[in-house]
Amino acid sequence: MALIESVWTPAAPNIACALVDGRLMVRRTEDDLAPIALHPKWLRDRSTEPGQVDTTNFQRLFSPIDVRADLELVDASIEGPLLNVSFSDGHRARLDLVAIEQAVGWRTDAEAPPAPKPWTKPLPEFPYVDWNRITFDRDSEDLDAVIAFLDAFFRHGYVVLRNTPAAAGVVARVANRLGYLVGQNFGWVFDVEAKPSPTDLAYTSLALPAHTDEPYRMPVPGIQLLHCVANEAPGGDSTLVDGLAAALALEVAHPEWHAALTDTEVLWRYDMGTDTVVNRGHILEYDQHGQFRKIKVNTKLDEPIVRPGVDLDAFYAGRRWLSEWTNDPTHQVTFRLEPGDVMFMDNHRALHGRTAFDPTRGRRHLQGCYIEHDGPDTMYRLAIRRRRAKVCG
Numbered sequence: 001m002a003l004i005e006s007v008w009t010p011a012a013p014n015i016a017c018a019l020v021d022g023r024l025m026v027r028r029t030e031d032d033l034a035p036i037a038l039h040p041k042w043l044r045d046r047s048t049e050p051g052q053v054d055t056t057n058f059q060r061l062f063s064p065i066d067v068r069a070d071l072e073l074v075d076a077s078i079e080g081p082l083l084n085v086s087f088s089d090g091h092r093a094r095l096d097l098v099a100i101e102q103a104v105g106w107r108t109d110a111e112a113p114p115a116p117k118p119w120t121k122p123l124p125e126f127p128y129v130d131w132n133r134i135t136f137d138r139d140s141e142d143l144d145a146v147i148a149f150l151d152a153f154f155r156h157g158y159v160v161l162r163n164t165p166a167a168a169g170v171v172a173r174v175a176n177r178l179g180y181l182v183g184q185n186f187g188w189v190f191d192v193e194a195k196p197s198p199t200d201l202a203y204t205s206l207a208l209p210a211h212t213d214e215p216y217r218m219p220v221p222g223i224q225l226l227h228c229v230a231n232e233a234p235g236g237d238s239t240l241v242d243g244l245a246a247a248l249a250l251e252v253a254h255p256e257w258h259a260a261l262t263d264t265e266v267l268w269r270y271d272m273g274t275d276t277v278v279n280r281g282h283i284l285e286y287d288q289h290g291q292f293r294k295i296k297v298n299t300k301l302d303e304p305i306v307r308p309g310v311d312l313d314a315f316y317a318g319r320r321w322l323s324e325w326t327n328d329p330t331h332q333v334t335f336r337l338e339p340g341d342v343m344f345m346d347n348h349r350a351l352h353g354r355t356a357f358d359p360t361r362g363r364r365h366l367q368g369c370y371i372e373h374d375g376p377d378t379m380y381r382l383a384i385r386r387r388r389a390k391v392c393g
């Protein structure tokens, strides 16, 4: 393909571009980062010119087969905050340079929730959140309190919401205020109390070691809410520990054991005879860029998948190390739920547990349910947007 143009055009404060062999090369003018090639179809898909997207929902009105297979970029220029591009099918588009900077990772997403901050011992201040400032009604929420609540949750992986009504059924209302209630094999809402013939060890009075919930489900529940209706029995204190910090510590202490927990495929099976749920995956999950994604720990229902040539020594050493680390009281925060409290925890990161309790000497009744991460993520983004509008307005 012939060279069309190869002159850098530093017309915008941050980005310069050049068209080389039909590819748009962009680079930042203030540093020496390598230029990035933008594919013509990637640029074509970003067009919001009339007829290209629905004006209400911004969804594309064309599909891949509406775009010529041999589409090329024939011209490009920068004009203030816009990138003007012309394609070989005659289409022209004006693209937002800030959005492009964000898409290629040169600019942070101003509405994105904060990154997780690993913790290896109780935080200096317990992250309690007063529900009276969040409220069931968005119109009467305290915007700063909503942002502070979600900020703490995304950083630490848990908060406890205080002062919700201490009544059965409230947890579903709280869940639907913060996201969308997700049902599973125990129903929409489950009652955590000592029961005869328990369908889970949670429904006994036994101590529960640090664990994440339901690794046997597809998908694994994202966020758990545990609402305290009554907590009068001796014992039954709650524990939390940071699975992200545990994974980081394991990687430093024993990289080969850490690798075994990321590489060894595990099967989790919950099987009551009348109810069977099976999933497979890995105890530690990272994305292709090495970003931590998930930890799944339920040592009562897991088994590594045995295949020829798979040696499980490192896997079992790592699994044991993880159990010791996450159940070490110095790494855990231990607290007592009061009626009206809601533990709000990231089930892909925070491991929870409890001490044993005596159900003959008092009632202990928690109600639990799940939502997914997109609930708080959306809530955070919209809150940041509303606060910005308020400041600007």
Ligand SMILES: [Fe+2]
Pocket: 202, 211, 212, 213, 352
């Ligand atoms: Fe649990």
